[in-house]
Amino acid sequence: MTDSGETGRTATDAVHLDGITKRFPGVVANDDVDLQVERGSVHALLGENGAGKTTLMNVLYGLYEPDEGRVVVDGTPRDFDSPRDAIDAGVGMIHQHFMLVDPMTVTENITLGNEPERWLGLSIDRERAREEVVDLSERYGFDVDPDARIEDVGVGVQQRVEILKALYRGADVLILDEPTAVLTPQEVRELFGVFEELTAQGKTIIFITHKLREAMTAADDITVLRAGKTVGTLGAADASRERLAELMVGREILLDVDRPAADPGETVLDVRDLTVEDTRGVRAVDDVSLSVREGEVFGIAGVDGNGQAELVEAIAGLREVDGGAISLGGWDATDASRRDRIDAGMAYVPEDRQESGLVMDFDLVSNGLLGSQHARPFAENGRIDWDAAREHAEEIVAEYDVRPANVDARAASLSGGNQQKFVVGREFARDPRLVVASHPTRGVDVGSTEFIHDRINDLRSDGRAVLLVSSKLDEVQSLSDRLAVIYEGSFVDVVDPDAVTEEQLGLLMAGEQPDADVSVGEVSQ
Numbered sequence: 001m002t003d004s005g006e007t008g009r010t011a012t013d014a015v016h017l018d019g020i021t022k023r024f025p026g027v028v029a030n031d032d033v034d035l036q037v038e039r040g041s042v043h044a045l046l047g048e049n050g051a052g053k054t055t056l057m058n059v060l061y062g063l064y065e066p067d068e069g070r071v072v073v074d075g076t077p078r079d080f081d082s083p084r085d086a087i088d089a090g091v092g093m094i095h096q097h098f099m100l101v102d103p104m105t106v107t108e109n110i111t112l113g114n115e116p117e118r119w120l121g122l123s124i125d126r127e128r129a130r131e132e133v134v135d136l137s138e139r140y141g142f143d144v145d146p147d148a149r150i151e152d153v154g155v156g157v158q159q160r161v162e163i164l165k166a167l168y169r170g171a172d173v174l175i176l177d178e179p180t181a182v183l184t185p186q187e188v189r190e191l192f193g194v195f196e197e198l199t200a201q202g203k204t205i206i207f208i209t210h211k212l213r214e215a216m217t218a219a220d221d222i223t224v225l226r227a228g229k230t231v232g233t234l235g236a237a238d239a240s241r242e243r244l245a246e247l248m249v250g251r252e253i254l255l256d257v258d259r260p261a262a263d264p265g266e267t268v269l270d271v272r273d274l275t276v277e278d279t280r281g282v283r284a285v286d287d288v289s290l291s292v293r294e295g296e297v298f299g300i301a302g303v304d305g306n307g308q309a310e311l312v313e314a315i316a317g318l319r320e321v322d323g324g325a326i327s328l329g330g331w332d333a334t335d336a337s338r339r340d341r342i343d344a345g346m347a348y349v350p351e352d353r354q355e356s357g358l359v360m361d362f363d364l365v366s367n368g369l370l371g372s373q374h375a376r377p378f379a380e381n382g383r384i385d386w387d388a389a390r391e392h393a394e395e396i397v398a399e400y401d402v403r404p405a406n407v408d409a410r411a412a413s414l415s416g417g418n419q420q421k422f423v424v425g426r427e428f429a430r431d432p433r434l435v436v437a438s439h440p441t442r443g444v445d446v447g448s449t450e451f452i453h454d455r456i457n458d459l460r461s462d463g464r465a466v467l468l469v470s471s472k473l474d475e476v477q478s479l480s481d482r483l484a485v486i487y488e489g490s491f492v493d494v495v496d497p498d499a500v501t502e503e504q505l506g507l508l509m510a511g512e513q514p515d516a517d518v519s520v521g522e523v524s525q
C-alpha cells in the first residue's frame with residue numbers, strides 16, 4: 001500500500017465518496033456517508049441488512065443520483081447519470097443477482113453490447129471476441145471455457161463471467177454486492193484469490209458483505225455502515241471480529257456461545273427413505289432418512305437448491321411425498337395435514353416467510369395467531385379471543401425486538417428481517433415438540449441472529465427436537481449436534497459438527513469426498 005504523502009490522500013484514492021446522502025420516501029438510506037478506497041486495494045463495505053451498502057454502491061455506479069455529496073473517481077468529481085457513465089469512468093458493478101443471458105455463451109455474454117465488429121460494423125467478429133475473452137481470462141488467471149453456455153455452468157463460473165464482463169468494458173474499480181452469498185467455501189476462497197490477482201494488477205475492489213470473517217480475510221480495509229451512516233474505517237489487520245460486530249450493531253456482541261453437551265431423549269421425528277419430487281416432477285429428495293431426538297439439533301448443510309427446501313416442505317406437510325414415511329413421535333404423519341402436524345407439536349419456520357410464514361395483508365395480531373386460530377388459549381367454541389391474540393403478538397414483538405413495535409402494522413409493512421423475527425418468535429412460542437427451521441436467520445441482522453441462536457439453544461436444553469436447515473456454515477456448525485450434508489437430493493454424509501472443518505464441509509457440499517474420514521456414520525441414532 002502506498003502512502004501518498006505530499007499529494008494528499010484523495011489524489012491517489014481510486015474512489016472517494018464524500019458526504020453522500022441518499023433519501024428514499026421515508027428513509028435516509030445513506031446519511032452523509034464517507035468512503036475512501038485506495039487504489040489497488042480490496043475494500044470491504046460491511047454492515048447489517050438495511051445499513052445502506054447497496055444504495056451507496058448504486059450511487060457510485062450511477063444508478064442513483066445522490067441528494068447530497070460528491071462522487072470522486074480517480075481524483076475527478078463525477079456526475080454519473082447512468083451506469084454507462086460509471087463504466088466509462090472505469091467503474092463496474094456485479095450485482096447480487098447476475099444479469100447474464102442463459103442460452104448465450106460465456107464469450108457472447110462478456111462481449112455483449114461491445115462486440116468487436118467486422119465489415120464496418122455489419123457483423124460481429126466472433127473469432128476476435130473469443131480471442132479477447134481468452135486473453136482476458138488468462139491475464140487474470142481465470143479458468144473459464146469461452147464456449148460454454150451460461151445455463152450449463154455453475155454460479156461460481158457465472159460470477160467470474162460477470163467479473164470478466166466488467167473488465168472487458170474497462171473497469172478499474174470493481175464493485176461486488178454480497179458476492180459470496182451464493183458460493184461454497186472453496187469458491188469463496190477462489191474468489192478471494194481472484195481479488196488478489198486483480199489488485200496485483202492495479203485493479204481496485206469494493207465488496208459488500210455482512211460477514212465479519214470475510215471482511216477480515218479478504219479486505220485490506222473495512223468500512224462499516226450502520227443505519228445509513230459511516231461508523232468507521234479500519235485496516236483489516238487492526239480489526240477483530242468483536243470490534244467489527246460492535247461497530248455494526250452498536251453494542252457488544254458475544255460471538256461464541258458455550259453450550260453443554262447434548263443429552264438426547266426419545267426420537268421425535270423419524271424420516272425413512274423419503275423421496276420427493278419438485279414442482280417440475282424432478283426427483284428433488286432421493287431416499288433420505290434421518291431422525292431427530294428430544295434435546296438435539298439435527299442440522300442439514302448444503303448449497304441452496306440441493307433438495308433441502310423440498311425435504312423440509314415434505315416434513316412440514318406442504319409438499320406431497322412420493323415414497324417413504326414420516327413419523328412424529330411414533331405417529332404416522334406421512335400424509336397428514338399441516339394442521340394435524342401443528343397439533344402434534346410441530347413448529348415450522350419456513351424458508352420463504354412471504355409464501356408460507358405470514359399473511360402479508362394481515363396485521364401482526366392476526367399473523368401471531370396463524371396455526372393456533374383453532375386452539376386454546378386463543379379460541380374457544382369457535383370464538384377468537386382477540387385480547388389474548390393481541391397480548392401474544394405484543395409478547396413476540398417485545399421478545400424478538402420486532403420493529404416497528406406496532407402489532408397493528410400489516411406484515412407487508414415490515415422489513416424482511418423483522419418479518420423473519422416475528423415468524424421465528426411465533427413458531428418458537430408454540431411450545432413445540434419439534435421445530436423445523438429453514439434458514440431461521442436469513443435476512444436478519446447480527447444482533448437478532450445472536451438472539452435467535454440463543455433461543456434455538458434454549459429449545460434444545462428444554463428437550464425439544466430441532467431440525468435446522470441453513471446455508472450458513474457457521475450457523476449449522478455451531479448449533480447442531482449432528483450435521484448432515486445434502487447434495488443433489490441425498491445425504492452425502494453425517495458428520496460431527498465440532499470435528500469437521502469448514503474446508504471438509506465445503507467439499508462435501510460440492511459433492512466431493514474430503515481426504516479425511518469425517519463421517520459419524522449413521523443418519524439415525
Ligand SMILES: Nc1ncnc2c1ncn2[C@@H]1O[C@H](COP(=O)(O)OP(=O)(O)O)[C@@H](O)[C@H]1O
Pocket residue numbers: 024025027028029047048049050051052053054055056
Ligand atoms: N429503491 C428503494 N426505495 C425505497 N427504499 C429503499 C430502496 N432501496 C433501499 N431502500 C431502503 O434503504 C435502506 C438501505 O437499504 P440497502 O442499501 O439495500 O441496505 P443494505 O444493502 O445495506 O442491506 C433500507 O431501509 C431499505 O429499505
Ligand SMILES: [Mg+2]
Pocket residue numbers: 053054055
Ligand atoms: Mg444490499
